[in-house]
Amino acid sequence: MKGSLAWVGLLARLVTGGVWIVAGALKITEPDASIAAVRAYQLLPSSVAEAVGIALPGLEVVVGLALVLGVLARGAAALSSLLFVAFIIGIASVWARGIEIDCGCFGGGGADPGASSAYPWEIARDVALLAASLLVAWLPRTRLALDSLLFVPRAAGAAEGDGS
Amino acid sequence: MSDKSKANARAEKAAAERAAQAKREARRRWLTIGGVALAMALIIGGAITISLLQKNKNDDKLAAAASGRSDYGVTIGEESAPHKVVIYEDFLCPYCGELEKQTREDLAQLAADGKVFVEYRPFDLLSQLGDYPIRATSAFSVVLDASGPAVAKKFHDLLYENQPSESDPGSVTNDDLVERAVEAGAKESDVADAIRNVSNKDWVAKATSEAKAAGVNGTPTIILDGKVFTDGRTIDEQAENLIAALD
Known part of the structure; x- marks a missing residue:
C-alpha cells in the first residue's frame, strides 16, 4: 500500500509540477500581460499587483521544477498548495463579484465576456491540483525523487530520528 | 576495575564519534538545503530579471508612441x-x-x-x-x-x-x-x-x-x-x- 502511494505521489508531482512549469514559462516573457491578469482580479493595490505579476511566473517555474525533479518536494508541494488555495479564492471572488475575466492561468488574462462559464471548471481543476499537491506534501517520500539522493538516510544509529 | 574503565572510555569514544558523525550529517544536510534554495533563488531572480527587462522595453516603446501626436486620434x-x-x-x-x-x-x-x-x-x-x-x-x-x-x-x-x-x-x-x-x-x-x-x-x-x-x-x-x-x-x-x- 505504502509503495503504491509513493508511485501515486510521483504522478502527482509530475502532473502538478508540469502544470506549474508551463504556466510560469508562458508568462515570464509577457510581463505586461501577467501584470494585467493579476490586476483584472481587482483584489490587490496597483503596485502590489505589479510585483505579483512580475514575481509569480518565476516562482511558478521553480515550484514546478522542484516538484518534477523531487527536490525539497514536500516544501515545494506545501507552497504549491498555498498558491492553489490563493488561486481558488481569486477565481471564486471574481465569480462572486460578477467580474468576467480570463483567469490568466496560462498567460493572457484581462476582461473576457462570458468567462464566468469557465469558472466552475477552473476551480475544479485547481482543487484537483491542490489535492495532488497536498498528497505530495503529506507523503514522506515519493518515487524517483532527487531528494532520495541528496538526503541519504542517516547512518544506522541516527536513522530512527530521520522522519522525513 | 581497569577493564571497566577501559570499557567506559571506549563507550565514551564511540559516543563522541557518533555525535561528531551526526553533526557532520546535519551540516551536510543544511548545506544541501542551502544549495538547493540558492539555485531556486537564482532561477526566480533570473525570471524576474527577464520580465523586468521585457517590461522596460515595452514601457519605452509605449512612451515613445505616446510622446508624439497620432494620426489616429x-x-x-x-x-x-x-x-x-x-x-x-x-x-x-x-x-x-x-x-x-x-x-x-x-x-x-x-x-x-x-x-x-x-x-x-x-x-x-x-x-x-x-x-x-x-x-x-x-x-x-x-x-x-x-x-x-x-x-x-x-x-x-x-x-x-x-x-x-x-x-x-x-x-x-x-x-x-x-x-x-x-x-x-x-x-x-x-x-x-x-x-x-x-x-x-x-x-x-x-x-x-x-x-x-x-x-x-x-x-x-x-x-x-x-x-x-x-x-x-x-x-x-x-x-x-x-x-x-x-x-
Whole structure:
C-alpha cells in the first residue's frame, strides 16, 4: 500500500509540477500581460499587483521544477498548495463579484465576456491540483525523487530520528 | 576495575564519534538545503530579471508612441499644457465606457483650464466579439475627416454613452451610428453613406496596427506623461486617481 502511494505521489508531482512549469514559462516573457491578469482580479493595490505579476511566473517555474525533479518536494508541494488555495479564492471572488475575466492561468488574462462559464471548471481543476499537491506534501517520500539522493538516510544509529 | 574503565572510555569514544558523525550529517544536510534554495533563488531572480527587462522595453516603446501626436486620434486642450494623457480605447470595451463616464467631464474641464492635453486613440481590440469596434471606429474617422475634431470628440462621447454590451455588439446599427454623428453636429449628407458602408476600414486597420506596434494589448491603456498609468484597484479608482494626479 505504502509503495503504491509513493508511485501515486510521483504522478502527482509530475502532473502538478508540469502544470506549474508551463504556466510560469508562458508568462515570464509577457510581463505586461501577467501584470494585467493579476490586476483584472481587482483584489490587490496597483503596485502590489505589479510585483505579483512580475514575481509569480518565476516562482511558478521553480515550484514546478522542484516538484518534477523531487527536490525539497514536500516544501515545494506545501507552497504549491498555498498558491492553489490563493488561486481558488481569486477565481471564486471574481465569480462572486460578477467580474468576467480570463483567469490568466496560462498567460493572457484581462476582461473576457462570458468567462464566468469557465469558472466552475477552473476551480475544479485547481482543487484537483491542490489535492495532488497536498498528497505530495503529506507523503514522506515519493518515487524517483532527487531528494532520495541528496538526503541519504542517516547512518544506522541516527536513522530512527530521520522522519522525513 | 581497569577493564571497566577501559570499557567506559571506549563507550565514551564511540559516543563522541557518533555525535561528531551526526553533526557532520546535519551540516551536510543544511548545506544541501542551502544549495538547493540558492539555485531556486537564482532561477526566480533570473525570471524576474527577464520580465523586468521585457517590461522596460515595452514601457519605452509605449512612451515613445505616446510622446508624439497620432494620426489616429482626437485631442482636447492645448499641447503646451503641463500634463499629457493618451488613452487607447476600444468603443466596445466596457471598462473604457466606465473610464469615459468617470473622467470625461473632469478631463474636459482640466483641458479647458489648460492643465492637460488629452489624446483619445480609438482602435479595434475586440472585433472578435462582433464587428462593432470596426464599424464604430470607422464612423469615428469618417466624422473626424468630414466634420473636424470637435464634432468627432462629441461623437466619440455619444458612442460611449450609448455603448452596446459586449454580448450583443450588433444592437447598435450603422443607422444608429449615423444618427449619433448627426446629433454630434455632423452634416448627414457628409457622413451617412461612408458610415453605412464602413468605408474607413483601412483607417481602423492602421490605427490598430499603430496601437499594437506601440505594445498596447489591452484597453483602456492610459499613458500619463509618458508612463502607463495604472494607479488604482478598480477602473473607478483609476479614474479618480488620474483626475487627482492632474489637478
